[in-house]
Amino acid sequence: MIEDIETDIGYGEVLNIHEGNKLIQIEIMYISRYDLLENLLNNNNEYLKRLEVRPHLSAKKLEEYKMRMVRENVD
Numbered sequence: 655m656i657e658d659i660e661t662d663i664g665y666g667e668v669l670n671i672h673e674g675n676k677l678i679q680i681e682i683m684y685i686s687r688y689d690l691l692e693n694l695l696n697n698n699n700e701y702l703k704r705l706e707v708r709p710h711l712s713a714k715k716l717e718e719y720k721m722r723m724v725r726e727n728v729d
Contacts, residue, residue: 660706663690668707678707 664685671678685691693701711719 663687665710668709680707 664682666680666682666684669679669681682691682694685694
């Protein structure tokens with residue numbers, strides 16, 4: 655496995671940020687590979703040290719959130 659390559663492994667939502675942005679609690683909505691999920695579930699420290707959470711919202715996602723908010727406000 656090549657260690658220095660950056661790749662998207664999934665997406666989710668940030669729920670909480672603690673201790674000066676060092677601890678981030680996320681809800682995973684999609685993850686690309688089962689072995690990556692196993693590393694997260696097992697709290698593999700070597701893996702977690704390399705993990706980066708980056709903000710990103712595509713135009714498509716923004717439209718989905720907008721539609722969800724409209725539905726929630728109508729109900």
